[in-house]
Amino acid sequence: MKRGWNNQRVEENLRKLPAINDKRPEDQLYQKVVEGLQEETDRKNKRSWKSWLIPSLATLAVLVLIAVISQSALRMDHFSSQEDSADTYSDESSVNNDQSKVMEEKSQSGSSLPADQSESADEEAKLTIAEEPVSKAVYTGNEKSTVLDVSVPIEGTGYLVPLAYQTENTSESIESTLNRLDDLLDSEVAGLPANLLQGVTFEVDKSNGTAIVHFPAEYAFEDKAFTGNVGTVLSRLFLPLNINHVKLQANGKQGIPVATKGEVIESVPLKEPGNYVYKVYQQQEDTPAFLAAVPVAIDHDIEAAFYEMRKEEPDYDLKASIPADVAFRVQKYDKHVSVDLSGPVANDQKTLDMLEAMMMTAKSFGYTKIEFNMAENRIGPYDNLEEPIEVPDGINGQ
Amino acid sequence: MKAVFQDLYKKYHQDLYQFLIYMTKDKEQAEDLVQEVYIKVLKSYHTFKGESSEKTWLFSIARHVAIDYFRKQSNKRKRILDFFDWGERGEQLEDQSILPEEIAEQNEEVRQIYHCLDKCSLDQKSVIILRYIQSFSLKETAETLGWSISKVKTTQHRAIKALRQLLQQEYGEEGNIQ
Structure with missing residues (x-):
């Protein structure tokens, strides 16, 4: 007899899943574990050996460099004094000139050593920055596409990691992308906090600017991550799509229970989110980095916002996006901001993250273009930094 | 050290092996990962304070080892897809295990x-394995997952709901059982 899948049948079959045993002998496994531990210890020792070797070699190189430069400087002094004496004592001029030629040659050959060293240092620098930085910005590039901002809250702080999903700008396509979010985003694997919209499904109708958000029956509505962020997350998602009315449903019924208010609410009022600055979010050294949006109580002063971006917040795994040793000067125009940057900038991930964090912050403050004046003319995909750049349509492209 | 291991x-x-094989669905990977779990456990055994039970401590390490594995797999898969621009066909790379x-x-x-278990999210899969199989x-x-x-x-x-829906999608409302 056939019967449909229901929860009970699923649970019964889950309990029937068999035990799968490891058939390797215990001693064999222990041997492998011991070898693994030994390898780790060796790797650690090798690392610690490297950790003192590289600074030692660098110190040695500097000492050699100083010795060579000071030696050649001494010889240069000696050479000029020889020339002086040649002028004074003409009888000895030919001998002294010969000597001075030798000195000159020596001095030239002496000066060639630092040049070689600086070349090899350049080579090393090229090797270390050879990896091209990866942009986190998303530009749709055409009218038919749009970017969905699915923001993942960082605990109950109001801080968010926005994720950008590009899709066609139609109700069907937006709805389809949103309803595939559970498949597209495994926040734990991605190195992100839990996704507020996990298990949630959507109905989108752009023609009348409405959306229906269905929450599953067991959704934790009392959770602080939900109560503190749901309005902002839905506003950031829907307002840019010109959807202004969002109805809420739980378990197929109108409205969701809000324990803190002791009532059922049927729709969530959307409002323009305030201003944000962007910092670098990274849970661990080996997990991917994202640009996170941090709300700030700053209204128009984008320079003050950029200063905020220098602050680290380790409690929330947030790193400064503008390094302390990079100085900036800001000039504001109507919808355009110009930033002079000085300090250690290069075509690397750190600088690219800084520029894109500044672009997103500028966007949050209402600017549409940003111009960077700095020593480098190309950082990542931005190959003409002399020209103003349009702010991105989204950040942390997925 | 041997006495602790034994x-x-x-x-x-x-149980550890079973957790990892259901997580990864790959015998060789599960063998490698269980070995990694022991290495981590033996390295940090002296730091175990007994605030949680030994069992949940061990399984929470196993889960993190599995998550690291999936993260590396996910990056590797993304690199392959980016390189070949396979797009949708990339889905076919999944579940090649015996x-x-x-x-x-x-x-x-x-x-x-x-x-279908493989198509659940990592959180859902962890809960199902711990609750129904283990x-x-x-x-x-809750202790193991830190929830x-x-x-x-x-x-x-x-x-359970996600699994039911997946089973319905994959095998129809009735399933294939007589």
Whole structure:
């Protein structure tokens, strides 16, 4: 007899899943574990050996460099004094000139050593920055596409990691992308906090600017991550799509229970989110980095916002996006901001993250273009930094 | 060190291996990962303060080892897809593992469940394995995952619902069982 899948049948079959045993002998496994531990210890020792070797070699190189430069400087002094004496004592001029030629040659050959060293240092620098930085910005590039901002809250702080999903700008396509979010985003694997919209499904109708958000029956509505962020997350998602009315449903019924208010609410009022600055979010050294949006109580002063971006917040795994040793000067125009940057900038991930964090912050403050004046003319995909750049349509492209 | 290993092996080894093989669905990977778990455990055994039970401490390490594995796999897969621009066809890269004989011997319904388990999210899969296959209590599951008991309940409920929907999509409303 056939019967449909229901929860009970699923649970019964889950309990029937068999035990799968490891058939390797215990001693064999222990041997492998011991070898693994030994390898780790060796790797650690090798690392610690490297950790003192590289600074030692660098110190040695500097000492050699100083010795060579000071030696050649001494010889240069000696050479000029020889020339002086040649002028004074003409009888000895030919001998002294010969000597001075030798000195000159020596001095030239002496000066060639630092040049070689600086070349090899350049080579090393090229090797270390050879990896091209990866942009986190998303530009749709055409009218038919749009970017969905699915923001993942960082605990109950109001801080968010926005994720950008590009899709066609139609109700069907937006709805389809949103309803595939559970498949597209495994926040734990991605190195992100839990996704507020996990298990949630959507109905989108752009023609009348409405959306229906269905929450599953067991959704934790009392959770602080939900109560503190749901309005902002839905506003950031829907307002840019010109959807202004969002109805809420739980378990197929109108409205969701809000324990803190002791009532059922049927729709969530959307409002323009305030201003944000962007910092670098990274849970661990080996997990991917994202640009996170941090709300700030700053209204128009984008320079003050950029200063905020220098602050680290380790409690929330947030790193400064503008390094302390990079100085900036800001000039504001109507919808355009110009930033002079000085300090250690290069075509690397750190600088690219800084520029894109500044672009997103500028966007949050209402600017549409940003111009960077700095020593480098190309950082990542931005190959003409002399020209103003349009702010991105989204950040942390997925 | 050997005495600690022997004690842990005797008490938890088959359960640990089982957790990892259901997480990864790959015998060789599970063998490598269980070895990695022991390496991590033996390295940090002296730091175990007994604030949680030894069992949940061990399984929480196993889960993090599995998550690291999935993260590396996910990056590797993304690199391959980016390189070849396979787009949708990339989905075909999934689940190439050989069915373990213990599963192959089961009836079709159990095999279908095993197949669909892979399509649940990592959180859902962890809860299902701990609760239904390892028979962990709600408290043990919450301790292992570092969650509240209510989050375990919610995720478990969603996981069953997701599995049911997946089974319906893959095998139809009735399943294939007579």
